[in-house]
Amino acid sequence: MKKDIDQILQDVRNTDNPVIKAIRLSVHLSKMLKENEINIYEAYLLHGEIINYRREGYILPAWNGTVQISTCLAILNQRLLALTFKDDKYADLLKEFGIEALHLCKEKRAHYVMDSYIEFINIKDQSNNLLQKLCSIRENYNSLSDDEGPYHVEEFPYHYYEPEKILLDTKDMQNEKSISADIETLLIELNT
Numbered sequence: 001m002k003k004d005i006d007q008i009l010q011d012v013r014n015t016d017n018p019v020i021k022a023i024r025l026s027v028h029l030s031k032m033l034k035e036n037e038i039n040i041y042e043a044y045l046l047h048g049e050i051i052n053y054r055r056e057g058y059i060l061p062a063w064n065g066t067v068q069i070s071t072c073l074a075i076l077n078q079r080l081l082a083l084t085f086k087d088d089k090y091a092d093l094l095k096e097f098g099i100e101a102l103h104l105c106k107e108k109r110a111h112y113v114m115d116s117y118i119e120f121i122n123i124k125d126q127s128n129n130l131l132q133k134l135c136s137i138r139e140n141y142n143s144l145s146d147d148e149g150p151y152h153v154e155e156f157p158y159h160y161y162e163p164e165k166i167l168l169d170t171k172d173m174q175n176e177k178s179i180s181a182d183i184e185t186l187l188i189e190l191n192t
Contacts, residue, residue: 022053042183047156067104074155080163134164
């Protein structure tokens with residue numbers, strides 16, 4: 001794994017552009033998930049770095065990044081994960097990021113989440129109707145029209161984890177909060 005960490009750091013540090021950093025880290029994260037090299041909590045922490053890079057890309061004028069529906073969905077999913085892991089302060093920060101992204105979003109069209117994004121980004125554990133709507137979309141994903149997407153299932157955590165279902169089931173995920181020394185090192189290095 002040490003070799004992989006070095007490669008990830010090299011790929012991310014090889015550019016100043018935060019959007020490219022986000023894309024490169026996303027590629028590595030997807031590969032690690034696919035190959036079972038990382039647990040969901042570690043992936044969630046790394047995805048937090050991706051959210052930060054993407055955000056730098058659209059809030060810093062030098063990078064001229066844009067916010068799309070997929071950006072808002074990624075933030076919503078990350079907030080749902082934060083709620084499953086009971087990372088309340090981070091969940092509150094993600095709510096702020098989501099509202100900010102909503103106001104900056106360039107795509108203005110009907111969408112199953114964006115039409116009620118403020119309600120979705122304010123989801124709490126007891127928001128059964130909204131969580132149920134997300135579960136229904138996930139369960140029926142293969143039969144949905146491409147024209148009505150993007151769908152929250154297409155953003156991290158993809159099909160690896162169902163935060164909306166876990167929140168509905170009120171399952172305690174505290175025992176899932178483990179992090180390997182390699183991933184801890186990677187997170188530290190990404191922030192130095």
